Amino acid sequence: MRVGADTRTVSLPRLLAVQIRAVLLGYWRIPLFALFTIGLPVMFFAFFGLPRLHQEITHHVSVGAYILASLGAYAVSNVLVYNVGIGQAQTRARKLDLLQRASPLPGWIAIAATLVGGLVLATSALVVLLLVGALAGVSLPPTHWLLLVVALLYGAIPMLGLGLTIGYLGSSGNLAPALASLIYLPMAFASGILIPLTQLPALVTSIAPYLPLYQVGQLGWNAVGAANESALQAVFWTAVWGLVLGGLAVYAYGRDQGRKFA
Amino acid sequence: MSTPLTSPGAAVELSDVRKNYGRVEALRGVSVTIKPGEVVAMLGQNGAGKTTAISLMLGMRRPTAGRVRLFDLDPGDRAARSRCGVMLQESGVNDVLKVRETVAIFRAYYPHPLPTARVLELAGLEEVANRKITGLSGGQRQRLYYALAICGDPEALFLDEPTAGMDVESRRAFFGDIRRYASEDRTVIFSTHYLEEADQLADRVVVIDRGVIIADDSPAAIKSRVAGRRVTFTVTPSATAADFAGLPISGLELRDQRVRFHSSQPEQALAATFRRGWDIQNLEVVGADLEEAFVSLTTNRVADLPENKESK
Numbered sequence: 001m002r003v004g005a006d007t008r009t010v011s012l013p014r015l016l017a018v019q020i021r022a023v024l025l026g027y028w029r030i031p032l033f034a035l036f037t038i039g040l041p042v043m044f045f046a047f048f049g050l051p052r053l054h055q056e057i058t059h060h061v062s063v064g065a066y067i068l069a070s071l072g073a074y075a076v077s078n079v080l081v082y083n084v085g086i087g088q089a090q091t092r093a094r095k096l097d098l099l100q101r102a103s104p105l106p107g108w109i110a111i112a113a114t115l116v117g118g119l120v121l122a123t124s125a126l127v128v129l130l131l132v133g134a135l136a137g138v139s140l141p142p143t144h145w146l147l148l149v150v151a152l153l154y155g156a157i158p159m160l161g162l163g164l165t166i167g168y169l170g171s172s173g174n175l176a177p178a179l180a181s182l183i184y185l186p187m188a189f190a191s192g193i194l195i196p197l198t199q200l201p202a203l204v205t206s207i208a209p210y211l212p213l214y215q216v217g218q219l220g221w222n223a224v225g226a227a228n229e230s231a232l233q234a235v236f237w238t239a240v241w242g243l244v245l246g247g248l249a250v251y252a253y254g255r256d257q258g259r260k261f262a
Numbered sequence: 263m264s265t266p267l268t269s270p271g272a273a274v275e276l277s278d279v280r281k282n283y284g285r286v287e288a289l290r291g292v293s294v295t296i297k298p299g300e301v302v303a304m305l306g307q308n309g310a311g312k313t314t315a316i317s318l319m320l321g322m323r324r325p326t327a328g329r330v331r332l333f334d335l336d337p338g339d340r341a342a343r344s345r346c347g348v349m350l351q352e353s354g355v356n357d358v359l360k361v362r363e364t365v366a367i368f369r370a371y372y373p374h375p376l377p378t379a380r381v382l383e384l385a386g387l388e389e390v391a392n393r394k395i396t397g398l399s400g401g402q403r404q405r406l407y408y409a410l411a412i413c414g415d416p417e418a419l420f421l422d423e424p425t426a427g428m429d430v431e432s433r434r435a436f437f438g439d440i441r442r443y444a445s446e447d448r449t450v451i452f453s454t455h456y457l458e459e460a461d462q463l464a465d466r467v468v469v470i471d472r473g474v475i476i477a478d479d480s481p482a483a484i485k486s487r488v489a490g491r492r493v494t495f496t497v498t499p500s501a502t503a504a505d506f507a508g509l510p511i512s513g514l515e516l517r518d519q520r521v522r523f524h525s526s527q528p529e530q531a532l533a534a535t536f537r538r539g540w541d542i543q544n545l546e547v548v549g550a551d552l553e554e555a556f557v558s559l560t561t562n563r564v565a566d567l568p569e570n571k572e573s574k
Binding site: 007008009010014015018019021022025026029030091094095096098099101102103104105106260261262 | 320322323324340341343344346348350352353354355356357358359363367368370371372373374394407410414420
């Protein structure tokens with residue numbers, strides 16, 4: 001059975017599929033996974049959206065739709081910062097990355113699977129939230145629902161960069177949970193996705209436009225027709241943030257790899 | 263490629279390999295060729311360079327100079343790695359997954375893996391197969407890492423200090439597994455601190471000290487080189503290394519009045535010592551165990567170096 005020059009390997013698409021499945025299984029098994037990732041945005045919607053579902057926030061836009069767009073941005077970025085970012089930090093802290101590196105699994109497949117797995121999870125969290133919203137009585141034209149999903153998944157790009165940067169900062173990976181809370185939580189509040197922009201203090205309102213999550217929020221609000229800035233602007237600044245945070249993530253990843261595998 | 267293959271068909275080949283971490287020289291010119299089917303122990307103390315050598319063999323790190331080949335391929339080549347199973351000294355898995363799931367994931371990385379059930383059986387994990395990894399004991403966890411190393415049915419097994427943290431019983435069982443594995447004409451490369459382990463398992467022992475190979479031979483030959491007696495006594499006034507010049511001793515250690523050395527001819531060494539007319543007290547002559555014998559093999563060299571290695 002043992003051949004002299006055995007050059008067999010598992011095909012890359014198959015490896016990717018195996019690894020995506022492994023990533024998703026890992027997310028599924030995290031205790032409290034359902035509560036935090038899927039449940040929290042839905043719970044916030046129940047608290048803040050349901051009581052004022054049909055009030056108009058601006059012309060023809062209901063509070064329900066506005067809050068759904070805000071919490072949609074929150075749901076997506078939660079997954080990318082907590083599940084992907086902290087998840088990746090845990091992979092490093094556990095030294096699973098070393099064992100993977102010693103196996104025939106290419107490093108870039110492991111990363112690609114993490115990205116795809118994170119996006120699948122983010123989409124699921126978003127779709128569950130929107131379904132709950134629709135069932136609760138938020139009504140939007142079908143194209144708006146679709147636009148909302150597409151806009152927020154585009155907004156996932158910078159948040160993926162932020163998540164991975166947090167996940168790869170520090171030499172051990174133990175820093176990530178603290179970093180996530182320190183960077184992400186205040187940003188979520190200051191961006192107007194947990195508290196409407198109009199109810200934020202003036203100082204915070206003036207800082208908000210410089211935050212990446214604010215731009216993701218604008219993408220969502222544009223999709224439901226409740227934005228205070230143009231869609232084009234939001235698309236542009238989201239792309240800029242995608243490059244900046246994506247670049248930071250690549251840098252942090254490269255540094256980590258260099259430390260371990262140079 | 264400029265250099266022709268010196269040993270075509272080798273499982274692992276390191277030619278004049280150096281590896282620096284910043285200014286630290288972890289390997290200082292190591293050459294070793296391991297043929298398919300060999301069971302090789304890499305013996306050395308902490309920091310000797312064993313882990314670095316293994317990570318270079320597996321392409322996890324790149325040599326600063328020299329050449330590394332794995333199955334005649336670049337060690338980073340997936341085709342080469344698909345023929346290897348690995349147990350690292352420091353590694354982990356996703357704790358929230360079950361044992362069976364983790365084995366199933368890792369075996370899928372290999373082109374012709376063993377069936378999951380067979381892997382669980384070989385590693386003695388059947389009873390905990392459906393348990394989450396968080397709930398495993400240290401020994402069971404170590405068996406899981408062994409399972410992940412063999413799940414791809416590899417031709418070569420790399421084990422970096424596999425018995426660290428195992429109790430006597432699990433160590434014995436583990437050695438049985440490795441022997442069975444090696445008996446199927448596969449290559450096994452493992453690192454250890456203990457000459458005893460090397461002696462029990464390997465048919466070749468490569469002794470690494472401070473980044474160089476200081477011995478490469480059969481376990482019997484290595485043992486005969488280091489076997490002997492440990493002699494300790496106190497002497498007043500204190501002696502110097504020069505006083506012991508020409509005696510059949512090794513691993514001489516002098517600390518205040520205390521003298522300690524190894525010798526394969528202790529009677530002769532002591533006779534010469536007594537002839538000096540010193541006041542010798544607290545004399546002890548005991549059989550050096552293998553660990554001590556190994557230390558004597560390496561401390562000889564350490565004494566030549568300007569700064570002494572941290573003790574223990």
